[in-house]
Amino acid sequence: MDDWRSMKDVLAVVMAGGAGERLYPLTRNEAKPAVHFGGMYRIIDFTLSNCINSQIRKMLVLVQYKSLSLIRHIHAAWNLSYPEWGEFIEVIPAQKRTGDNWYLGTADAIYQNLYSIEPIDCREVMVLSGDHIYKMDYQKMVAFHRANEAAVTLAALDVPIEDANRFGILEVDANHRATGFLEKPENPRPSPQNPERVLASMGVYIFDKDTLVRACCDDAERMSSHDFGKDVIPRLIETDPVFVYPFVDENRKQAQYWRDVGTLDSFWETNMDFVAVDPLFNLYDQNWPVRTKPPMVPPAKFVFADEGIRFGVAVDSIVSPGCIISGGMVRRSVLSPEVRINSYSYVEESILMPGVSIGRRARIRRAIIDAGVQVPEDTVIGYDREEDPRKFRVTPRGVVVVEPQDFMAPSDMEAENLQRL
Numbered sequence: 001m002d003d004w005r006s007m008k009d010v011l012a013v014v015m016a017g018g019a020g021e022r023l024y025p026l027t028r029n030e031a032k033p034a035v036h037f038g039g040m041y042r043i044i045d046f047t048l049s050n051c052i053n054s055q056i057r058k059m060l061v062l063v064q065y066k067s068l069s070l071i072r073h074i075h076a077a078w079n080l081s082y083p084e085w086g087e088f089i090e091v092i093p094a095q096k097r098t099g100d101n102w103y104l105g106t107a108d109a110i111y112q113n114l115y116s117i118e119p120i121d122c123r124e125v126m127v128l129s130g131d132h133i134y135k136m137d138y139q140k141m142v143a144f145h146r147a148n149e150a151a152v153t154l155a156a157l158d159v160p161i162e163d164a165n166r167f168g169i170l171e172v173d174a175n176h177r178a179t180g181f182l183e184k185p186e187n188p189r190p191s192p193q194n195p196e197r198v199l200a201s202m203g204v205y206i207f208d209k210d211t212l213v214r215a216c217c218d219d220a221e222r223m224s225s226h227d228f229g230k231d232v233i234p235r236l237i238e239t240d241p242v243f244v245y246p247f248v249d250e251n252r253k254q255a256q257y258w259r260d261v262g263t264l265d266s267f268w269e270t271n272m273d274f275v276a277v278d279p280l281f282n283l284y285d286q287n288w289p290v291r292t293k294p295p296m297v298p299p300a301k302f303v304f305a306d307e308g309i310r311f312g313v314a315v316d317s318i319v320s321p322g323c324i325i326s327g328g329m330v331r332r333s334v335l336s337p338e339v340r341i342n343s344y345s346y347v348e349e350s351i352l353m354p355g356v357s358i359g360r361r362a363r364i365r366r367a368i369i370d371a372g373v374q375v376p377e378d379t380v381i382g383y384d385r386e387e388d389p390r391k392f393r394v395t396p397r398g399v400v401v402v403e404p405q406d407f408m409a410p411s412d413m414e415a416e417n418l419q420r421l
Helices: 003-007 044-053 068-077 106-112 138-147 161-166 209-220 228-239 264-273 410-420
Strands: 010-015 058-063 088-093 124-129 132-134 152-160 168-172 178-183 197-208 242-246 258-260 301-303 313-315 324-326 329-331 346-348 363-365 367-369 400-402
Touching (some): 010 106, 010 138, 044 058, 044 068, 058 068, 068 088, 106 209, 124 138, 124 209, 138 197, 138 242, 152 168, 161 197, 178 228, 178 242, 197 209, 197 228, 209 228, 228 242, 258 264, 264 367, 363 367
Parallel strands (some): 010 058, 010 124, 058 088, 152 242, 313 329
Antiparallel strands (some): 124 197, 152 197, 168 197
16 A cells, blocks of 8 residues: 555644643743653654654644744754645644634634634544654554544553543444543443453544534534543544544554653653663664754763763763763763763752753752753752752652752842743
8 A cells, every 4th residue: 555645635633732731840931742851852753753654744733832942843843844745734823713712622722723624635634632652653543444434533542440530431342433432430331352451542533524624613612621532522422433443552562652741750750761771662763763853962972981980971861962971970861952960960760851950969869850950069859758848849759840940049030030021
């Protein structure tokens, strides 16, 4: 089958407008999909890479909150299309074209942008989230959708039944046709194949274009939360052929890999997945590359090993371009671009966002250090469970989150606030 010919009629709409409130302070100045992740990537790069690897060449990215850095990143990193061949990736800010409201839900976001979607020559519309980490060949799902003559197809992940209250749960018959959709149920119906598992919605949808337009227009006239999972999908199951596609993981590991990095704890845990000797998520798979735009900075550098001390070293870690490990030690950590680790400091199981500097003799463990933080000399973070909450934000699972103002003098904080104004 000609891959391009099979996907040329597919439009991908990536929902990238989330405020990411549970990821604060990482989302203080930018939207959740723009947050740095895994070193030099942004969260949205994983969904967009799935599109490119799946031969999708028509993409709309819907943005809303704090979108400037996200728009700049997409323009710089994802200018891969050839308009003369009908390819494009366009960023569409929220514009209040249908009323006085910003996006009220996922279905409302599509409804407000039907003026952009309807003129596009496409047969199906894929609706995707811009803030999940996974590898998926959307071509396989499109082939499933067409083979079943579905109006809508929903991708589903097999999860333990005890986790059902974290997801939208799909009920299916023996032919994979959806018979029900319940949002975070307490007593879900198990999968037909396994009584201990349920099928959780991944937030990956394929709609026939006409069905999407009809469903969103109908939803706009109703009193609802204007959400696909809560409102639109359950109604369509009653009236249209809605099918469920079991997730096929292109990560090629024993366990399926799909992560929602919606909280600081899940953000930390997923980054830690990347630094294992045999990582749960393989960034180094040449058959399924994750694309981004590397920063225009020098290569990483490690210095002072010649002094006979065990410093100037990083082990079991991701070290991005522009980093300098100058006489420090880094273990099981993710260093974003232009991080500086100074002499005799020690960093373990931590995520350092762009531009972080760790002062001499500082000790950092199990922490997320926000962009631009200058950690003073001799600082200790992550070693005292009673003292850390007095100074810093600490997550439910004990990850210490350090913000720029944690080490700012009052005059510096006032100057920064005036600069933002």
